[in-house]
Amino acid sequence: MMDAFTQPALLDDLANVLGPKGLTTDVADIAPWLTDWRGRYHGAALAMVSPANTAELAEIVRLAARTGTPIVPQGGNSGMVGGATPDVRGTALLLSTRRMNAIRSIDAQAGAVVAEAGVVLQTLHEAVAAQGMRFPLTLGGKGSATVGGLVSTNAGGTQVLRHGTMRALVEGIEAVLPDGSIYEGLVTLKKDNRGYDLKHLLIGAEGTLGIVTAATLKLVPALIDRVVVWAGVESPLVARQLLLMLEARAGREMEGFEIVPQRCLTNVLRHVPGTRAPLAAPCPWHVLIEFARDTPSAQAPEDFAQTLMADAFERGLLLDAAISTSESQADAFWKLRDSISEAERAEGPAMQHDISVPVAAMAQFIIDAGAAVEARFPGTQAAAFGHMGDGNVHFHVTAPKGADGRLWSNGPGKEISAFVHDLVVAAGGSISAEHGIGQMKRDELARLSDPARIMAMQAIKRGLDPKGIMNPGKLIAL
Known part of the structure; x- marks a missing residue:
């Protein structure tokens, strides 16, 4: 881990690589990006680095690996589980991909677009629409969510029923791995049997195994x-x-x-x-x-x-x-x-759960889980909504009237979430359907997952990121 004596040297090296547009050390300028979208997690950072291209990002990672400096990647900062917020120690580099916002190519005939990590989803929609095509994934936060974040959390959205999650729509990936090497996997191949599929390993990894810099995404014809x-x-x-x-x-x-x-x-x-x-x-x-x-x-x-x-x-x-x-x-x-979700926040404090159950079981789960929560925790109200065609339930539990939001969330709210997650696992479901694990669900993942899953995830993390610098404290505990 980097000590106080190496910080100035690292910042000097970063300044040489990035220039004034790419390095921010002023606390006030960094502050807006140190709190997650829901306002639940607050952190600190040594600096915010904003590379303009993959080469700059790779050099940042090489410098961080040499000094043992943690890196927390961030796209639109619209995540739901605190996955893009650094911890409070202030030793991490907050890496913003927002300057990497080029759409490198659109091939309507091949039905593919190559977009960099910082491209905003709405911008992507507009660009491919001009070519008579459509990227068939959308969600409420399309004006801020970025390609890199969508890939890294395996986002779903409202069109999964027909087109699938990001995992089904990503045909290639470019990424910087924890040692600063560049994985060049943007070319689309229908058949490729060269061992482990790094593309699918990086999709949904939440920046813990590397930083996605660009993706080749599947397009479909524009709607008539x-x-x-x-x-x-x-x-x-x-x-x-x-x-x-x-x-x-x-x-x-x-x-x-x-x-x-x-x-x-x-x-x-x-x-x-x-x-x-x-x-x-x-x-x-x-x-x-x-x-x-x-x-x-x-x-x-x-x-x-x-x-x-x-x-x-x-x-x-x-x-x-x-x-x-x-x-x-x-x-x-x-x-x-x-x-x-916006209306629920205005209504009062609530615990929001992004969960999934088998599609055939979703209707009965909504009925039974809602009744079980309200019976177990008097004064609460449960509301379930979501993508019925793919089993994804957004299960919100509102606090009793007059409850102090912070005290309730950190006390009874946590007990409620554990109870909900127990119900989900009993139904054969998942505690994260489309928002990821981040820091919010990390301990619950460890508590509720089978040992083989945790062992494999930890082994992959140690193997690719032996220094533990990639988005530490998120997804998997070591």
């Missing part, structure tokens, strides 16, 4: 048109039956299927300006469905949606439904879904 349906249903079990019916009939035309309880919708309408109820009256549960067409030969989504919703009404699966008639209305429906 789409329709979004907001529908009311009686229960999660009915929503599951509706999903099964639509999967059998819609196939690839259905891109998303989200479930939302009335309580979450009520909070959005109360706290988020410009939102309005999509249906005439409240319903116990709601589903948000998107049908899309990207080939001219496919049926028009509007006709498709009308037919399927009429059939669902005849089967008694819907209480009410509204079908978007314009892009602005479709966006308004999605805004209701994407604003749930």
Whole structure:
């Protein structure tokens, strides 16, 4: 580990590599990046380094490896688990990838784009749309989330039902490994049997095994048109039956299927300006469905949606439904879904859980887990929403009225989270579906994982990062 005598020399070396635009040591300038998006974790840093290219980043890592200096990589700082926040010791380099924001190439014929780690998701969407293509992953934080962060956390989003997570969309990776060497794996190969797949090892590693500098991402044709349906249903079990019916009939035309309880919708309408109820009256549960067409030969989504919703009404699966008639209305429906977390924060302190269970078990899990939590912890309210087509549940538990947020989160809140995670493991699920482990869930991962998984992860970490400088304190404990 670097001592106080090597700090000035390291900073001088970094200044020579990066210049004034790439090295920040002023505490006030670094401060905004030392707190996570949720405001739960606060840290300190020796300096913030902002390389402009892969060569500069590699030199930073080589200098850090030589001096034993920790590195904490950070993209848009929009993560949910404190994975991009350094600890409080102030010995780490906070490495921002935001200057590495070039889209190196777009090949519409091959259906691929090469984007650097600092490219913001919304910028990527706009760039490929200009070429008649689409990157089929989106999420509420698309205006700040970066390619490097999405790859490193294996992000999911709302279109996983059709297109999969980042792991399914990443076709190649360029990364700097813990010794400063550059892994050049951007070229797409359909067949490659040269041993271990470093690409998939780095996807979801949260910067603990190396720093992703660029990725080759899969593109699909731009949408011709789409329709979004907001529908009311009686229960999660009915929503599951509706999903099964639509999967059998819609196939690839259905891109998303989200479930939302009335309580979450009520909070959005109360706290988020410009939102309005999509249906005439409240319903116990709601589903948000998107049908899309990207080939001219496919049926028009509007006709498709009308037919399927009429059939669902005849089967008694819907209480009410509204079908978007314009892009602005479709966006308004999605805004209701994407604003749930914002509205929950405004409502009061809560413990948020990004979990997954087997798809077939999700509906019953939502019902049973919510009842179990509220019975075990009187005064709390549980609300589950999320991607019903892939088993991803966002399970929020709100504190009793009048509770002190910090005291409750650090006391009963932790007990609640452990209880929820126990329920998830008992159901055969995962305590992290799409946000990663970071520092928030590291101890829970160790507590609940089988010994073989932990042994393998620790061995990989030690093998690639023997000095432990890559995002220490995140994902896996050594």
